[in-house]
Amino acid sequence: MKVNVAILGAGCAGLALARCLKEQGFSGSVLLLESRQCYENDRTWCYWAKPDSQWHKMAQYRWQQCLFSSLNDAQHIHYYDSTSYCCLPAENYYDFCLQQLDSANVSLKMEVEVVSVSPTRSQSWLVETTAGNLEADIVIDTRPRPCEAILYQSFLGYEVTLSRPIFAPDTVRLMCNMHGDNQCMRFYYILPFSPWHILIEPTVFHRYPLNPDLLKDDLQSALRAEDIEIESIIRRESAILPMGQTHLEGSVLVKGGIAGGALRASSGYGFLRIQAWALACAQSIITKQKAFSHQQHHLQARMDHLFLNVIKHNPVDGPDYFIRMASQLNGDQFSAFMSDEAGMKEWMQVISALPKWPFIKEVMAGG
Structure with a gap:
């Protein structure tokens, strides 16, 4: 099998690149290879966006104010005039991208593991997978990979319904009850989707990757601090994000997504950076037949x-x-x-x- 572009990994970055290739009029063949069996509503992406932007309109939830606070009672509220703090659930993003990719020249294969990628003598790439081998002119690897970083952001989030309404449902608790010790800095994050429906997420900045399951005590502390009583749990999400990558896994492949350095080092935000990279990379593939990784300022x-x-x-x-x-x-x-x-x-x-x-x-x- 021969394709023009093979995208390894069909998560946020892989889907974004394939979508941008189609939107920009790429006529070659594009194949996405994804290891998961199906897409689930397993995460949320948050970002700031202006009202006239595509991703502001795509967001399911938007807020105009965010609260910062520390354990010593210092606090500050931000009010937004020309932008909003936005939340896009994974299921909405996946559905949007998959609808856009409904095309004869773009295909997606699920439950496929990539075994190896190697250059050929004809200046193409041989991709060995659990579903067989293929040859591609251009390969972009968007699969998550371990990497060294200055700090690691670990979080454990629960989307829940409440027994009684939350206080100030129009305000995102962006970094609340911040406190630190000699090992790490901790805080929690609350997105109020309605007075009775929230996502609460204890977070730790640590010098080592911390298993998110170890944050369950932090979750209980956050619930007590906000006087929250959970009625039911809708879903759970967790992750470990590298902050300030100091060494990317060696590879001759072009990388995208987190492994390619997409996250803003000081915050861990990356959704809009990934979308901007996907558009620029797609344009480069179309005009120069060349892909590139995330460019850092x-x-x-x-x-x-x-x-x-x-x-x-x-x-x-x-x-x-x-x-x-x-x-x-x-x-x-x-x-x-x-x-x-x-x-x-x-x-x-x-x-x-x-x-x-x-x-x-x-x-x-x-x-």
């Missing part, structure tokens, strides 16, 4: 890595740093900073908000 990556190293070595002070940032920037400025749209003004405000000595020490130490 050097200054932003350097600043993010510096910030993460400071958090890594000073986790007790981490909550104060985030509260300072939230207080110094208004809602729209903060969303621009988190969405890779910050200008020099926002960067200078972030720098001025943070204490200087921990960062100077980190620079001197080579962090």
Whole structure:
């Protein structure tokens, strides 16, 4: 079997690339290979988006204010005028992409494991799979892979219905009850879908990958802090996200998604970055017959890595740093900073908000 483009992995990034190839008018053959048996509503993607954007319209839930708080009662609320904090459930995204991919030249094979990928003498690729071998002109690998990082963001989320309504259902608890010890920084996150329906997610920034099942005590603490009584559990989600990747697994393949460096190092947000990469990569395949991995802005990556190293070595002070940032920037400025749209003004405000000595020490130490 011979195809023009083989996409390994049909998750967020793989589906986005295939969809963009079709939308941009690619006439060649595209094959997605996915190991899972079926798609499930197993995660949510959150991001800031403006009302005229595609992903603002696609979001199932939107909010205009977010709360930050620490365990010592410091708190700040962001109000958004020109943007919204958005949530897109996985089932909505998968359905949208799969409908867009209903095409003669794009195909998806599920329950297929990729065994190996190797170059051929004819400048193509031989892809060996559990369903047989194929040859492809271009291969993009979007499968998740272990990687080294400065910190790891582990979270355990439960979508639940409540016995009584939650307080302030119009406000996302973005980083609440932040506190740190000498190992990590902890907080929880609540998306109120309605007064009676929420997603609650305890989160840890740790120097090592932490099994999300170990966060069940954090979940109980968050429920007590918010005086929440669960009536029923709808579903569970969990993940370990690399923050500030320091080494990507060696490969000659073009990579996309998390393994390709899609996540914003200092926050773990990546959905809009993946969509932007997918569009640019699709255009490059069409015009230049060449794919590429996520492109990092050097200054932003350097600043993010510096910030993460400071958090890594000073986790007790981490909550104060985030509260300072939230207080110094208004809602729209903060969303621009988190969405890779910050200008020099926002960067200078972030720098001025943070204490200087921990960062100077980190620079001197080579962090």
